[in-house]
Amino acid sequence: MRGALAERLKNIDIDLSQTMFVDSCGLGALISLHKTACTRSGAVRLLNPTPPVQQILELTRLHRVFEIVKK
Amino acid sequence: MSESPCKSSRGVALRLALACDLFEVRPAILAVRGFLAEQGLPDAELTTCELAMAEACNNAINYASEEGRAQPIEIEVISSLTRVELRVNDHTPGFDWPGRINLPGSDSERGRGLYLIRSLMDSTEYFRCAGENSLRMRKHRSSQAGRVPSPSANLEELSRRLAESEQIIGDMAEELSSCYESLSAIFRYSAEQGKAISLEDFSRQLLSDLLRITAADWFVLRLVPKDQSWLVVFTASEPGLDLEPLEVPHRVDSGLPAEVRSAKQRQDIWFDQQKSLEAGDPLRRVKPDSLGLVHPFYFGDTLIGTLTVGKTISLVPFSAAQTNVVHTFADFLAIQIVNTRFQEEQVNNLLVARDLQIAKNIQRSLLMKTLPQMPGFGLAGYCESARQVGGDFYDVVKLSDQALLLVIADVMGKGIPAAMFAAILRSLLRALPELTNQPSELLSRVNRLLFDELSEVDMFITAQLVYVDAGKRLLVTASAGHCPLLLAVVGERAVRTLSPEGMPLGILPDTPFTDETAELPRNCRVLLYTDGLTEARNAQGELFGQERLMEWLKQTTTHPRKAEELKDELAAELVKFQSNTSLKDDQTFLIMAE
Structure with missing residues (x-):
């Protein structure tokens, strides 16, 4: 996923409104993206996570790392 | 499978x-x-x-x-x-x-x-x-x-599910109410902003509400003062907390306080029992055994400050909803802070502009619109300030029908302080009429009177006084470190320079000045000037220089001219020489022509 990112891309919004399931591999991928964004002074935002995904983010305390945007 | x-x-x-x-x-x-x-x-x-x-x-x-x-x-x-x-x-x-x-x-x-x-x-x-x-x-x-299920289990189960549902509804209601409260708090504070309330009181009220909404116990708000790289405590929930300012370094090292790290990394930093604060972290002094988060807030790329919110470890950590409320409040506060600073800056600029206008008016009033004249001699003065208010001035004091005192001075430094000393010097010179025909004595007296004030602010003044007696056709001049007086005489090849010795005013408390006396030949021209003239530069960086000035003065003697005409000519000469450059120093001269 990191390889697919354009060089200049730094702020990444991920729409999680249709994502019903995330496991630790998925979380690892999000963190990897986050680290890439940070090295470019950007950030990863998670948009509208569904309740099950939000629950996992809170359980693993990653809601402290990612900005979670609800619209 | x-x-x-x-x-x-x-x-x-x-x-x-x-x-x-x-x-x-x-x-x-x-x-x-x-x-x-x-x-x-x-x-x-x-x-x-x-x-x-x-x-x-x-x-x-x-x-x-x-x-x-x-x-x-x-x-x-x-x-x-x-x-x-x-x-x-x-x-x-x-x-x-x-x-x-x-x-x-x-x-x-x-x-x-x-x-x-x-x-x-x-x-x-x-x-x-x-x-x-x-x-x-x-x-x-x-x-x-x-x-x-069996009937008995059913009842037990139903009450369990009821309790569970109540819990869920309770949680949802709490989240909804925190959303509602943060919204209504923000509306309320937006309205408050119109009223005269200090930023500190405003922040304190807003953050006290934040504590209530997020069930937190304490907050510390640090801001970076304008043009500084320190995080200074602006307000905190715990009174009497004496938290020292934290420098925001260029590099991020481990072991830095959480607030500094969060500011540098542009990231929230959480602390609790598992991820505790470093031993020397000032946040440890707020309340022992706390958990919470540090949130940095920026305006564009400018760090505005950090907001830390904490509660005691026995309580549950902040939920995502509460974290969002903290972020919303901090972002709202950042906008208010930036707005307030902008307004203050504008007010300050207005005040400074008003001060300058007043000082400029004072200075303009020092330069007389019409100069006293003597029979047979014309006088004209020119003063162009590099800034709104300068330290150059000239003055002409009428002593009798036949005698005048000419003054030209350059106060080191620009702006309001220079203008103030110019005003003081002018008043002092006029307050000592018994000495006007002895310029060196007058300079000594003025130097003694002004020395303390000038040396206190590390300023000095160069000045030249010229006593002119038209009846006796002579002038007596004394200089306090000022440019030479130029005297051009019709028919003479060279322009004479008169520069009697003397230190600028405000350098030594007791320093001698000497008088130099010269005859006033027919059709002569006398030029007093400040170094802004000779040090004027053109676009190529070339100096106007004393030579050029003397050359100009010499050629004016070929035809009879009035002082006013000479003034306009020299002013035009200067403008032409400095075309496309900005004025670096005040330019002042006083010209006398027969």
């Missing part, structure tokens, strides 16, 4: 075998979910089991050796009336089940699988044997829809 549901006395079971390949996991997990859904598990529990199962299978496959990959992974799901048991059996070397499972650091990309399993399941066992391992995970069933 092979599948074999079966029914046993303990409940209903599903058995699956899948190849040791990550791509096999997803369909198997979906089959498990489908099976459990048939058993009437509610969505939340289905998701929990789905995730625990996925983590267990991924783990088994990731730990498999080449040899182990040849053998399948077996899944068993047993659903009874009261609980679900999930088993994953693999033929890999296995791993040591850790005694304590901690959440890895927030930047770690791995290591959350076991943490999730342990957190989601009620009990977990791992059996590691030669050639085969078994992970067994159990979860009590909370909802028993889909089966027919």
